[in-house]
Amino acid sequence: MDVNLLFQLTLNGLIVGALYGAVGMCFVLIYKASQVVNFAQGEFLLIGAWTCWWLLTKFQLPFIVGFFFTLAFMMAFGFILQVVVLRPMIGEPVIAVIMVTIGLSIFFQALMKWIFGVFAQPFPEIFATRSIDVLGLQVRTVYVMSALVSIGIMGGFAWFFKFSRMGLAMRATAFDQQVAQSLGISVRSVFALSWGISAMVSALAGVVVGVANGVSSALSVFGIKVFPAVILGGLDSIIGAVVGGLIIGVLENVAHYLDSQFLGWGNLYQVAPFYVLIVILMIRPNGLFGTRDIERV
Amino acid sequence: MAFAISRPCGDFKTSYGADETIFATKTSLIFCVGGIGLLCLAPLVVGAYWLNLLIQIGYLGIAALGLNVLVGFTGQISIGHAAFFGFGAFASAYLSNRFAIPVFLAIPLAGIATTAVGLVFGVPATRLKGLYLAIATLAAQFILDDFFGRAAWFTGGVAGTSAKSLSIFGHEVIGDRQYFYVVLAYVLLAYLAVTNLMRTRDGRALVAIRDHYLSAEMMGVNLTKYRTLSFGIAAFFAGIGGALYAHYLGFVSIEGFNILFSIQFLAMVIIGGLGSISGTLMGTAFMVLLPELIEALAKALAGSPIDKALSLKEGIAFLKEMTIGAAIVLFLIFEPDGLAHRWRQIRAYWKLYPFSY
Numbered sequence: 001m002d003v004n005l006l007f008q009l010t011l012n013g014l015i016v017g018a019l020y021g022a023v024g025m026c027f028v029l030i031y032k033a034s035q036v037v038n039f040a041q042g043e044f045l046l047i048g049a050w051t052c053w054w055l056l057t058k059f060q061l062p063f064i065v066g067f068f069f070t071l072a073f074m075m076a077f078g079f080i081l082q083v084v085v086l087r088p089m090i091g092e093p094v095i096a097v098i099m100v101t102i103g104l105s106i107f108f109q110a111l112m113k114w115i116f117g118v119f120a121q122p123f124p125e126i127f128a129t130r131s132i133d134v135l136g137l138q139v140r141t142v143y144v145m146s147a148l149v150s151i152g153i154m155g156g157f158a159w160f161f162k163f164s165r166m167g168l169a170m171r172a173t174a175f176d177q178q179v180a181q182s183l184g185i186s187v188r189s190v191f192a193l194s195w196g197i198s199a200m201v202s203a204l205a206g207v208v209v210g211v212a213n214g215v216s217s218a219l220s221v222f223g224i225k226v227f228p229a230v231i232l233g234g235l236d237s238i239i240g241a242v243v244g245g246l247i248i249g250v251l252e253n254v255a256h257y258l259d260s261q262f263l264g265w266g267n268l269y270q271v272a273p274f275y276v277l278i279v280i281l282m283i284r285p286n287g288l289f290g291t292r293d294i295e296r297v
Numbered sequence: 298m299a300f301a302i303s304r305p306c307g308d309f310k311t312s313y314g315a316d317e318t319i320f321a322t323k324t325s326l327i328f329c330v331g332g333i334g335l336l337c338l339a340p341l342v343v344g345a346y347w348l349n350l351l352i353q354i355g356y357l358g359i360a361a362l363g364l365n366v367l368v369g370f371t372g373q374i375s376i377g378h379a380a381f382f383g384f385g386a387f388a389s390a391y392l393s394n395r396f397a398i399p400v401f402l403a404i405p406l407a408g409i410a411t412t413a414v415g416l417v418f419g420v421p422a423t424r425l426k427g428l429y430l431a432i433a434t435l436a437a438q439f440i441l442d443d444f445f446g447r448a449a450w451f452t453g454g455v456a457g458t459s460a461k462s463l464s465i466f467g468h469e470v471i472g473d474r475q476y477f478y479v480v481l482a483y484v485l486l487a488y489l490a491v492t493n494l495m496r497t498r499d500g501r502a503l504v505a506i507r508d509h510y511l512s513a514e515m516m517g518v519n520l521t522k523y524r525t526l527s528f529g530i531a532a533f534f535a536g537i538g539g540a541l542y543a544h545y546l547g548f549v550s551i552e553g554f555n556i557l558f559s560i561q562f563l564a565m566v567i568i569g570g571l572g573s574i575s576g577t578l579m580g581t582a583f584m585v586l587l588p589e590l591i592e593a594l595a596k597a598l599a600g601s602p603i604d605k606a607l608s609l610k611e612g613i614a615f616l617k618e619m620t621i622g623a624a625i626v627l628f629l630i631f632e633p634d635g636l637a638h639r640w641r642q643i644r645a646y647w648k649l650y651p652f653s654y
Contacts, residue, residue, distance in 0.1 A: 037428045088630050094427040095374045099567055100629050102376075102560055107622030114615035120549040147629050222441075235428075274436040281421050281433045 002261065009253040015228075017249020018150035022205050023222050024241030025157055026198040032196035032236050033204045034173040036086060036097050040105040041202060042223015047108060048074045048203020049210035050116050051217055056124055060157050063124075067207060071200050078199025082192045090191075101292055109220055120216035142212040149208050152202055154242055161238065170194060174236075228273035234290025243288060248273050318497045327346040336481060340474040348473045348498055356479035356541040359487045361565040362574070363534025366491060368563070368573035369498070372507030373422055375436040378562040380441035381532045383554030385411040385539025386407040387445065390460035390549055400463040400544055403456040404483075408536040414441075415532020422528055423521040429637040438556055447552040457550035484578075488535060492574055494530075503527055504526045507572075528566055557618070564625045569635050576637025583636065587624065 023041060030038045048070055055066035085104065089097050131140045160167040172180040173190045181187050206219055229248045233240025255272035286292045304395050310316045320326035340348055364378050389407035393400045421433040445452045452458055463470045463479060468478055494500045505513035514520050543549045561584060569580020595613050598604045632639060 051458045085626060096629050097631060098374065098428060098431055099563060102627055103625030106560060107619050110615040110618035114612040231432060271439055274439045277436045280435060281425055281429060285425055285429050
């Protein structure tokens, strides 16, 4: 038993899990507001990270400036994507909407590979010190930043949905579209804005991961890994996404620990979340915090 | 009235037999038989390139047909079809290599083995629907894909496994030309089987589940049984298609049965038309020919300024993937009922030409 390694891996799990949670929240935001399961969530991270990388390396912009340009671009991108592609799909069957997002996911993934190549590209160094001391463990500065950003995203979402006018409008729309409309909320703009915000915040997470590990198409894996997280937490629960993300992140790393120490199967950590996913779907499809579907005839 | 040359302008069926018949008119029967006859001549006429494409359309079309039973007729979505296709390929190779079962028998046996796996992953389908099921099958895709890499005894691991060539009653099938007839026979059997399935009570039960599962349950359709059955059928055809693929190439590698391939299957079904048997074949042909078309276009543009600006040669693989994604999105927005619907419209236009209405 290597306790130190286990501790280190758990910490890693929490950091990665916080990112899963942040991306999961973006996913849940779209699902709650517009009832669309977005299989292209990972591509938002990917596009955001590549855009930021391109701005930083090509134009030598300072990080902060490039970062804000990226966020603005992704906001517009998500907005336009909803208006152009997803709006015609309103009222179509669930399968069709899912397939559209899958199609978008393939399209953008291939496009990014075509434009930027298949190899991982490192971000320019942002922090002067490479690692700092946390509770006796050496943690890379970018991981600390990543954790802080994730917590910031979560706090931001909490504020947005509790206090801001638009956030309240979104919750109202998620609750009942007709009622929201009769109260004067523009459901169309709520839909579009939810996509915009989701794309923007996902891009934020994408940039964070890119700074830590370099930008490559592996980023879109987050879009797949987010499914175990949100299903575990409950598909329509923001809190659930965070809790689910943390659990899946830790689980992945614990699986990695067990695998490397005892089992020696190799890459167990990649599939472990999917076994969990199947089990949750079998015993409690609505997750830990999700609302139960009640069907009346 | 059983056989008319052309269909009347309207629905004047007076018996269930007339409603359920496979060939509504004599013309459609003649065209169908004639088309099969022409296909039988194809290996004598077309070159190796087109023959290869036709065989691809054949085995992919069988697997896509299974997916259409699941997605188009039963309304259950599956994002793990390629994993079943791969399982069929490995199962057939394994059975014929390990137990010396003749390939002729190994192909249907692989189909049955894949059905068993499909039923296991179909168990979540009894409780889940819509997007939850999509996510469950996504998990199945990753778990099976991981299994292929892990189970070296079954798949040969990273090295892959070789598959023997097919022989029928002592006659070994050599070359694309002869294999084409094998694939054609399987395609005909599969399409006939599914067409007939849809005329039975079981087939109608599947459609009833798709249209309104609560009503179906009230009418006495056993949801658990039919949802699982539908998964089994889908996996069976995927397994057969995979087995044909394995013995066609003579080698199966663990790469390639990934999520992109699964999505390609879904694209075939959607582009062809959900719930249309003939559409499945059109969709498969579309998806097989689309990358070839892109390749041909890129070749035609080679050396031109467009090629230089976009570096088409390096990006061709990505361009193909992009067209798959774009085809899915565009078809769903502009032609949600697929090519089969377009074909019906073209036929309707010519039916009473020039005096439509």
